[in-house]
Amino acid sequence: MNATDADALRDWTVGADRFLVHRCAHGHVWASGAGPCPQCAAGAVTSFPSAGRGTVIACTLLHHAPDGDWSPLLPYALLCVRLDEGAQVLGHSPITHRVGSRVKARFAKVTHRPIPIFEQKADAA
Numbered sequence: 001m002n003a004t005d006a007d008a009l010r011d012w013t014v015g016a017d018r019f020l021v022h023r024c025a026h027g028h029v030w031a032s033g034a035g036p037c038p039q040c041a042a043g044a045v046t047s048f049p050s051a052g053r054g055t056v057i058a059c060t061l062l063h064h065a066p067d068g069d070w071s072p073l074l075p076y077a078l079l080c081v082r083l084d085e086g087a088q089v090l091g092h093s094p095i096t097h098r099v100g101s102r103v104k105a106r107f108a109k110v111t112h113r114p115i116p117i118f119e120q121k122a123d124a125a
């Protein structure tokens with residue numbers, strides 16, 4: 001694996017303001033790095049951009065930042081969201097959200113790359 005591949009795997013947004021969803025021939029979906037399916041190891045994968053809409057499946061409020069880049073944002077919420085395309089992703093929000101809430105992602109550069117920020121959307125259905 002060269003440095004470019006390693007960077008692409010770490011940067012699941014692939015540097016763009018969107019989630020890139022991957023699907024194998026067996027219907028498994030994920031959004032963290034291209035490559036073989038993490039569930040069945042199938043190598044034939046199709047990739048497509050997500051609309052960024054989904055449902056909150058977990059949410060926690062953080063009071064301690066991992067580093068100085070995040071400290072000005074405290075407190076902020078960390079969310080696990082099931083995108084409408086089926087993949088689960090992590091993102092942030094300035095507020096907490098109830099499990100089951102509909103949200104939509106926008107992207108902001110908090111560090112050196114786009115970070116998903118989820119906002120509650122009553123019309124995100």
Ligand SMILES: [Zn+2]
Nearest residue numbers: 024028037040
């Ligand atoms: Zn699979």
